[in-house]
Amino acid sequence: MKYLMIFLFSGFFCAAASASAAEDFEFFETRIRPVLVKHCYKCHSSAAAQIKGELVLDFRGGTRKGGESGPAVVPGKPDESLLLAAMKFNSFEMPPSGKLPARIIADFEKWIRSGAADPRDKPPSAETAEATWKAQLAVRRHWWSLQAPKDVTPPKIDSEAWSKEPVDRFIFDALQEADLQPAKAANAETLLRRLSFVLTGLPPTPEKVVQFKKAYAKEPESAYAALVDKLLSSPHFGERIARHWMDVVRYTDTYGYEWDNPAKGSWEYRDYLIRAFNDDISLDQLIREQIAGDLLPEPRLNAKAGVNESIIGPMFYHMGEHRHGSSLNFNGIHQEMVNNKIDAFSKAFLAMTVACARCHDHKLDAVSQADYYALAGVIMSPRWTSRVIDLPGKYDLQIEKLKELRAAIQHKLADRWKADSGLATSLKKWAAANEESLKKSKPEEIGHLLHQIAQASDADVSKVWTELATKWKTTRAARQKSNTGKFTTVASFEKPGFPERWVWEGDGIKHGYAPHSSALVSLDGDSLVAELLPRGYHTHLLSSKLPGAVRLPPLKTIDGTFISLKMRGAEWSGYLKIPQNALQTEPPRFFNPKLKTPEWISVGDSDHRNGVTRIWTDFMTSAMNPHFPPRTGAAVAAGERLPAKDNGFNKRSYFSMTEVVAHDKTGVPADTLDEFADLYGAGEGGPDNIDAAWQRIGAWFESSINRHANGQGNESDAQLINWLLEQKLLANDANAVADVGELIKQYRQVESEIDFARTANSMDERDFPTVDYALNIRGDVYNEGPKIERRFLEVFDGKQNVHESKGSGRLELAEYLSSPNNPQTARVFVNRVWYWIFGRGIVATPSDFGKLGAQPSHPELLDWLARTFVSEGWSTKKLIRRLVLSKSFRQSALTTQKALDVDPNNTLLHHYAMRRLEAEAIRDNMLAVSGRFDPKLYGHPINPPRYSQDASKRLFSGPVDSHGRRSIYLQMSIMDPPKFLVCFNLPDLK
Template identity: 50%
Template sequence: ESPHFGERMARHWMDVVRYTDTYGYEWDNPAKGSWEYRDYLIRAFNGDVGFDQLIREQIAGDLLPRPRVDRSSGLNESLIGPMFYHMGEHRHGDNIRINGVREEMVDNKIDAFSKAFLSMTIACARCHNHKLDAVSQRDYYAMAGMFMTPRWTARSIEAPGRNRALIDKLKRLRDQIAGQLRKMWKPQGEKFATEIELALVKPSEEADSENPRLALWRKALGDSTGKKAKAADLASDFASATGLDGLKWLVSRLVSAPDDAAAENAWKQASEQWRQAHTQRNRKNRADFKVLADVGRDGWPKNWVIEGDGMRSGRVVDGTPLIALDGKAVVQTLLRRGYHTHSLSPKLPGAVRMPRQQDLPGKYVSLELAGGEWSGSIRMADNAFQTEAVKFFDWQKSRWESFADIAPKNGIQRLSYDLVTSDLNPNFPPRTGVARVGARKLPDKDMGFRKRSWFSVTGVVTHVQPGQPADEMTRFSPLFDGLPPKTARAAFRRIGAWLAMAVDDWAGGRPDGDDVQVLNWLLSHGLLQNVSAEGTALAALVENYRAAERAVPFPRTVNSMDERAVVPVDYPLNIRGSIHDRGPNVPRRFLQVFGSQKADGPRDGAGSGRLELASFLVDPRHALAARVYVNRLWQWVFGSGLVRTSNDFGRLGDRPSHPELLDYLAREFIAEGWSSKRMIRRLVASRTFRQGGRPTEKAMAADPNNRLLHHAATRRLEAEAIRDSLLAVSGRLDRTLFGRSINPHRHAEDSAKRLFSGPVDGNGRRSIYLKVSIMAPSKFLVSFNFPDPKLPTGRRDVTNVPAQALVLLNDPFVVSLADRWAGQLVSEDHSTPEARIEQMFVRALGRSPRKDESGRWVELARGLSDGGTSRLMDDRTVWKNVAHTLLNTKEFIHFR
């Protein structure tokens, strides 16, 4: 029942699925969520989750109708499972830039799947029919379609409702803050007309001293001195101004008008310019752009997929306040109708996944966007998520961004765009230097988590010709409605009444997008109170909101699969495996050797068929997957499987030493609920496991390689067990479970590839928590046959080379732990050197020394000391050398 059982079992399985924390190739980009998958395995083995369930989750966890949720963490365990596909090495780019990228990606997944769950080498059929096993080339490409159909992308693994209480609390507090602001702003709006008139008709220092707001009005309206604003500060005409800057153009003419007639004429001129621009832009927008959906009112268009709590809670109505999370301001801005991932907290992740471009009307799709903190858009060509076709958002005010169709080439079957916060970008952080906005660059050491990333979408249109919808300036419709004012004074009061109407609409709960633009203009110029007095109800609400927002956890995301609203893919057969010679598409299905037609493929042509594939593998009527896994359990317990080639049950693989036993154990394994713990308990309770390590001459003559297990062979510890034993013996071992991976210690760092050095002792964490970098894994572990993380490893090599002795002798990690152990020894009360040696043997080797051994080790200690017994017992250097010597014995790294 040790919680560390799960760590050991997980590490075994991580070999099989080529676990990595990076994607290797040239830049070794981080593999998003890899540590979540490792912790998922630990929890699963500790909880004795049936291996049939783990098969379902790793192959099709995103499709399970009833996903498994971990109650303690609130995580959707099933959704973590498909991270299995995203292990190993991945090339950068996509088929648009480099032909053959997708072919390598899918080959990686077919190879890992077939070896892990079937012990078959299906990837050998990429270029031709398998030469030895019953796997055709069509089988290979039929499976390629199954694995290419879902989107390979990042998913939020929080179970539904994990953040619901906090989200509901934030919404409730936001509504209460809005209620307080309505009470404050409505009476302020009623004074706008009078204030503007006083500010612009006869400005004076005396009036400004009595009402400081008058100076704010003059600054906002472009007349800070009571004179006509400089021409350089104004638009060429009213209609060419952006936002509410047209008011400056209008006010400058009203202020400088010599008489009432001139003032009336200035108003008419502005009104006519606005009317013409509004009519022309409205007509052009209607002719050139088709609204796909009013996302704030109607939600997303058909087959557009959203992800994350930021999107699920981010749909708001016009005028929803975005609460400021620090500083004196109450609100940062008022939001327009639409989706805003940060409407409650920028910690909440969000993504929008568009359909493939051939399923969208028009040649272009334009979205009205804003975003920041490394949110962006990413172009995905056939699931090549390590693409660098990404644009990062860094603008606060919404603007139109167009996404154009790209001519597919090199066999691309699906090209689409995703909008993502950084946590749901499957390739964030990308290679160093790619993540930049203007002069701002993501630091090389920034690993991309704990970001307050956000984006907003307030409009979606499609069009045939390039361009973007024009601003129709509808916000000015109420201002220019009716007869023009006859005097400048009347014009100023008209402007004030128009601005006040927006405040009144918002206070009455009926604002529209135009009102929001007016209100944000007023806020930006300090014309609406946006600071809460200390001790007020509003101040308390704001502080409560900020405290609740701080309690929102940063998102938990992994690279997984998403099959929602996808169009299934049938993959083309590559003639002789050539990417330049593509044949007909092959329908999705499993291997024909298993009688695959429809039952284990997609039903009615819908979906990838992964869920049916998983169901086929765990069907108790055929026990192949069970036999494969039981053989692995046998290997992990006894050191060698009943079939020694645990990744290859085919013709090139080894024959089972006990075929009937393997079949029997597989049947028992299924009958006992696919329980790993029960099977291991059965194996270690057997007479075979409990036998001694001394063979008889007769047995050695009959079976010199101990293939039939007539004795328990001496075995060397795995690399991780050696390192963990060093930590345990020295007292440095940190037994904490779970958490992000720790960089191994490196003598030289490479910032460009994010190969940074960690602590010499890895903070005392078990080796399973050391970062597995394809480009530069831990040298200590590699010295003791840590597997190549690029490829699935069924059975590790076991070598005996000089480098291993040199590592134990010279590695700073080993030397530092010997010194630490020595420090503990000299601080303890041992009556004699013999007593200390006794304790060291028990701790390091699990046994007491024999008399002759004890004498030799005491003699060694005395030989290293230059004083008597009392000084010897306190000499840390002596005991460091003794400890280091004991850690270098063969017995320390072997067991029997």
């Protein structure tokens, strides 16, 4: 234990300073260096073609020395720093392209005032970079945290009377080395309160205090162990540990930046964590789920909760701030997403600051710039989109019943229409009664035909008919010729299925294929059917509650510059163009709900803009839209706006897709008026008289009815029958068709048993081209270097394990992270748990095990805990039980002067450190003791009380006590987090 004594007298005094230095360097790497690279290096770096003003800003010495006018940066003195003055346009005006945003200038002022921390000790040299890195890596790979945990035997201690438990033996041995003794055990009431807060975040009730004190006085060990087991089995245990992990992954309910849009399904991720920790799901499983839950061959299905837990896990990637804005800047926006995720991922699972290698090789740790971009390819290859989290087949019984009932309704109703006679007479009477409205019909509409015939006489009806037929034939032939020369059919849906590499999701699509004209059952009112749907896909064929999405591949993989789709939709269904996974840069476009027939939607290939490598379009119901709702006011359909308070929960939404074509020039296929083919296409001459004309028209409609009744109805048949239904010329209510009315009631009852889909933003890489990221020279997104193959970090043999699978490599990454052979994962997690239990980690910097992080106070204990944790099945509850049962945890907070002199920071744990409750626990404690606490678990986030509301950003105020719910259920808005929690120690949500 010689190392420990050296540590005592030289190491722990630096721990706080080391953590502070790490934060300062991280601030420089994330907020200062990228700005210098983007706006200053072109003229003021060692590689500049001409260094202007003799000012070099690409290393520390250059900024301190400055140029012709003096020092650019004077640490601690922003008023004397010429760089800041130039940014403010007080003297020079830099950069020359225009004044930087105020927040960037504020960052530089903060950086200089705090000492201008800058790890760039030497000017960069491109020629020697690779050789230098290899030499550095050879040394850095031996860093303590990169070595496999050692197989350690707990030390033998002189006094086993204190404790025989392995954890205590490590602690006691270190105390003996320092000639210290552990504190006495805390009393029963203290232990009860400590355990209650540590394991549940809630105080014990007065009744529990009395009960435990009595039990502890009789059998202290058994009473204490029983209390531990009871609290571990409390549903509030999962809330407590989940809240800790949410801090690690930067949990938010919004995406931040200016509009602070909702992060769809973030609360489902929160509830997923609560369930997981309550059920003691092994950490290796949780790692696999959060990194690649959508790819697991055997996902974890939770029948009780009714969800696919595994697919919720990748919501992890959606935590934290995601910028939005002009699509002209989406490369930069998307690179910020990459940086945020790499930073969160590497700190959460590896306790490494990989994001510091975005612009250059890490200055201190075993992470190269190539490592950063190799990992970027892994993380950003899949689509970041919304996924259904309901159990697969959740409503299969209802869906099959709806199929049977719909078929029966369609059959009976079609037979009734088929049996009806006198349609010609009905049409003639209807035309006479609606003469004024028919005058307004357009030449291509059915109404125009009826008006022309109604106005004709026996003498001229043949001529009128012939003129209509001739004009139709001429128009149709020209349009057919034009369409044939300009458009190539991609999908006509004669058979179910989508083109190659198109991806679909949701029961609305799975069960929404119509091979022929199909009845859409009316879900309310007196009508039996709402309309007939043509051949194609219709998410609402059975129920508009069923979700659906069709995801196109990047357009560069499709023949043609444009794709046009014949579509229709309503209730906030629409489509979203997504460049480089920056899903908030383009506003969703919504289908016009007032349209009665499908329209052509064109999607252009804009990949060439700004060097974007991948851009694609998703068509989806509102539940499947990862960017729904968008910022207030952006959701507009046919002039109607989505109310500001509407977050898109529980909305019926649907769309239809009936045809797809590709083309090289703008424009869409012209309507070839196929519905008139049976009427005019036979080549017959004009009718001899008016009655004959009406008979032909009646027969025309009846032929469509017959084809529909025989299960062969086409799009034109659906169009004609829908016209008849709209004009109420076909029987379509329960009174007229009594035997169908009962079937309709049954249909509506079964449909009511289907709940709205539960969705969350997650990942999807099915049939999706992966991407190897180009190394951004100096972190500049517009200055690309070589592409880096997707892999893990080189220090973990990443170069020998290049991801050769067709996928992103996330599954391989997840398997490596959850492997017992990985030196980092278990060690990092047990250290976090130690921090949650004792208030300080064995490594005092739980998110940084690197050179700027703290050294472990008890390295052998950390290794023993990590190996034991893995051998016991990665069980969080077993680990925590072991720790809280230890005598080390049960010490009182009282200490001695000698202990304070030798170990003032209590690094050796000679007493249990007094701890301030976290912000959430303070609020929860107030609710609990006031009697207003609501113990209910799970659910949508609750608006906290706010001084004022801002409907434009969906910031609404809730009741002061937020209905008594725990703080974990309060809405965590990045731009306006709960004020009460901010007053204490709520983490930075960014």
